[in-house]
Amino acid sequence: MDVKAAIATGQSQGVEIATIDLEEPREDEVLVRIVATGVCHTDLSAADGRLPVPTPVVLGHEGAGVVVEVGNAVETVSPGDHVVLSPGYCGACRQCLRGRTTYCERGGTLVFGGTRLDGSTKATLAGAPVRAGFFGQSSFAEYALVSATSVLRVDPALNLAHLAALPCGASTGAGAVLNTLRPSPDATLAVIGVGTVGMAAIMAARMTGVRTVIAVDRHVERLELATSLGATHAVESRTGVDLTGALLDLAPRGITHAFDTTGVPALISAAANALDTGGVCGFVAGTGATLALELGPMLAKGARLQGIMGGDATATLFLETLVSAYERGVLPVDRLVTEYPLHRIDRAFADMRSGATIKPVVVMDAR
Template identity: 35%
Template sequence: MKISAATLEGVNQKFAIKEMDISDPVADEVLVEIAGVGLCHTDLAVQHGQLPFAFPGVVGHEGSGTVVAVGPDVTGIAVGDRVGATFNSCGECTQCNLGMPSYCVEFMARNFTGSRPDGSSPLSLDGGPVGSYFFGQSSFATHAIARERNVVKLVEGIALELAGPLGCGVQTGAGAVLRSLPCAKGESLLVVGGGSVGLSAVLGAVVREMGTIIVAEPVAARRELALSLGATHVIDPNDGLVSEQVRAVLPEGVNYAIDTTASVKVLTDVIAAMSQRGTVGMLGVPSDPTAELALGLLEIQARGLSFKGIVEGDSDPEAFIPELVQYHLEGRFPFDKLITKMPLSQINEAIEAQGRGEVLKVVLIP
């Protein structure tokens, strides 16, 4: 069938809306009519050549919508189901069997190669293959092929077009607090970066009933939003070292920190803000894949510090996305306050607006 999709022709090119063909679902695949798809930094990492992908290609990995067809091996998803799509994983390796699919041994191959494992693509343009299967979905389009394994049923009550970011950015931030780190009621948290991932961590900290929630963010409007979502303190990194500003609030430092910048300079400062036996969780993706962080071994030992890399909030989406939806329906997790809707046809304008900090998380509507 014919679909429309926002297509990248190459590195640093703008997206162009093109009509192309999508195949019927095979094996364990499902065809989803997209209601909305979040715009994420990882999509832009492909655009700027920071992640490998096949061009011309269709990215987009925070899609949600309605299933309109299923492959012959699908057993748990039916036509008409409302679903959110998330990252892809093999389902067979040790980490997948432990309920930690974000550390699947085939994560890179399943999410970034631009094709099915057999090398074929469900998308074609003028008879030639198009890079697809980005995070198992490529959902910057009116329709997307995904696998039964990487879609999650959504209950009635949640706005279908807004649910897509639960599959990546929102679950990453919230999961860092609710799954990755042993954050407890009354403890303290520093969130570095008030974008959608960082503020999703704030929402998770509120659910966890943490005592002190500090957000470091240079954009004033985002600091104000952080306070409205439950942060107890906000600081501006332009006003001086984050560590000094944190210790003005908590002289002994914070128990946990979540960094969304992956900046060596920022992380060095964050470590200085930690309490004894504090833990730093890194969610951001470094712009330089060869970047290295120097850690003083004696300091780590003497202070009992821990540093943890976090992918997708350590989420098992089949269980964690419904958990977040339930919190949302109870009024405890208002992630919709992070979202601005824009037409898919305005994807380039949305990227510019998000880059300027005018909007936090754009959801594109086909």
């Protein structure tokens, strides 16, 4: 079928809108009419050639839409169901069997490779293969072809453009707090970088009753929003600020938990140096970055660094938790979202790069 899609060609930064020919669903697949897809920094990195993503590839990995057709073996959803899509995973490797789907051992193929496990690309462009399985979905398109294991049915009354903020960005931030760091109410949590990931971490901390939450960012307006969403303190990380000192001023014994979303080595080091005895600094970004950290103080305090991939989430199981939290009003991701039509996706990318928008969501043009 002919489908309008945003394609990274590898010839330049950004994406191009073109019409691809998308295959029919196989027996274990679902064809979804995409209503909205969140924009993530991973999409930007892939479009700019900073990730090992083969091209041409249809980007987009936070899709939400309506089921159009299902394969013969699919029993979990039916045509007409409203759904949100999680990243793809194989379901059979050691990590998947442990529920650690974000560490799937076949992720190189299903996530960044943009194909099925058998190497097929799902689509063609002018007769040549185009990869339409980025994160298992390639949802910057009018339609996406996904494995049934990545599809979560949701209440049709919910706003799909808001739910499109959940599958990666919000899942990474909330999951880091709820699944990995697990701070107790008497903890002191510093969140460095309050974009979608950081804001979701702050919301999750409020959900679990953490009494001291410090938001760190260089955008004053984001710090104001973070405070309204649950942060108890705000630190502006402008050039020249002693972040370690600023954190210790607020928590003289040290912070028990730090969560970095920026991948900036200097900020991670500053947060790690402010840890209390037994403290942990989680991080979720850092492609190509090298961290210089003095090990002695970390050793003396029994402190540690913790890499966290995708919020240590278990595919649609954790996504269902987030949808429920949004529905109850305790995860108000709608306050982060700005919508853009598909033909304005370059503007969505630019606004995310500049920080003008926290969570761009691409809404498909009417057909």
